[in-house]
Each structure stands twice: as C-alpha cells, then as structure tokens.
C-alpha cells in the first residue's frame with residue numbers, strides 16, 4: 294500500500310510525509326475508510342472503555358478483598374447480614390372490648406359485657422363497638438315506629 298501524492302500522483306512510501314517526486318506535503322490521514330471506528334462510534338467506544346474500567350476495578354477490588362481476608366486467616370465468606378430489625382407491631386393503647394370481656398363464660402354474658410363496655414366513651418372507637426353500635430342503631434331504626 295502506498296500513498297498517492299495529490300499533486301503529482303506519484304506513489305510514495307506509506308510513512309512518507311512529503312512526496313519524494315514533487316516535495317509537497319502528503320495528507321496524513323489517507324486511510325481507506327472515511328473515519329476510524331472510534332470516530333464513527335464514540336459512544337460505543339466510551340461505553341466499552343467504561344465497562345473495561347469497571348471490570349478491571351471490580352476484579353482488582355475482589356482480589357484485594359480476598360487476599361486481605363486470606364492474610365487475616367478469616368474464612369472467605371459473605372459479609373455478615375445486618376441484624377434484622379425487630380418488626381414493630383403497632384399495639385393498641387388499651388385492650389379491645391373483646392379482650393376485656395374474654396373472661397365471660399358464655400356468649401350471652403360476653404355480649405352483654407361488650408355492650409356495656411361499648412357504652413363507655415373511651416371504647417367507642419373499638420372496631421367491635423362500632424359494629425355493635427351500628428347493629429343496635431339498625432335494630433332501633435327497624436323496630437321504632439315512623
């Protein structure tokens with residue numbers, strides 16, 4: 294492969310910077326392709342370089358970590374898991390009405406107890422009380438004339 298002088302069309306050596314026929318300056322970039330691969334795909338090249346750097350650094354870090362572990366005599370194992378945080382369950386401030394009346398012996402007295410507990414204003418928001426009071430209201434509406 295030779296360089297063709299643009300001025301006199303003489304063939305020159307590939308690394309020649311001046312034409313040996315006419316002495317004019319030969320263009321430096323006279324490659325066959327209009328642009329080098331990296332010039333046409335700069336993002337691709339940058340991405341590949343970044344991947345290489347990451348792989349290199351990662352391998353280096355991995356080797357360093359294992360070597361330092363081996364020197365310490367410690368077994369090469371996964372990092373110890375951080376202690377699991379105890380799951381905090383929101384506990385109600387006061388026992389439910391059902392809990393308050395759990396010691397009642399049977400269904401009727403338990404219902405009576407719950408009914409009585411639900412009349413207390415501090416138990417009004419208890420889910421059982423909401424249901425009981427709603428049922429009671431419905432009963433009253435159903436049976437009251439008008």
Ligand SMILES: [Zn+2]
Nearest residue numbers: 298301312315
């Ligand atoms: Zn020439």
